[in-house]
Amino acid sequence: MLLSLSSAAVEIEADLKTIRGDVTSKGSIPSAEELIKFTESVHRLESSLEIARSELVEAIGMEGMVDAAIISSVFRSLNITADSSGIRIDDDWEVTAASLALDTGAQMYRTLKNSPNVHSLIESGG
Numbered sequence: 001m002l003l004s005l006s007s008a009a010v011e012i013e014a015d016l017k018t019i020r021g022d023v024t025s026k027g028s029i030p031s032a033e034e035l036i037k038f039t040e041s042v043h044r045l046e047s048s049l050e051i052a053r054s055e056l057v058e059a060i061g062m063e064g065m066v067d068a069a070i071i072s073s074v075f076r077s078l079n080i081t082a083d084s085s086g087i088r089i090d091d092d093w094e095v096t097a098a099s100l101a102l103d104t105g106a107q108m109y110r111t112l113k114n115s116p117n118v119h120s121l122i123e124s125g126g
Contacts, residue, residue, distance in 0.1 A: 031059040042072045
């Protein structure tokens with residue numbers, strides 16, 4: 001779940017597979033399973049939100065849940081803004097973006113259409 005600078009700051013190697021919610025190392029991130037369940041429920045607007053919220057409060061407290069909700073809402077609003085404006089990735093980053101998308105499973109999201117060259121790289125396998 002940690003990426004780039006945040007993982008370096010706490011001296012933990014980033015595992016890109018955890019972005020998809022595949023928590024493989026127990027204990028490396030406190031309450032990781034509850035955080036993932038909550039975040040997925042928030043972003044997918046699932047009916048499981050009430051249960052996920054309750055479990056997260058039990059795991060990290062009300063203040064921690066509020067922090068997680070704020071972070072989730074900021075990321076959700078950034079994605080909605082990028083989607084609605086048609087923002088696409090810079091040409092210099094297309095190969096890296098395609099590789100990261102495949103590593104993390106991000107190619108399954110519709111925002112890929114905003115970057116047709118990245119989409120083409122993924123579709124062609126390279």
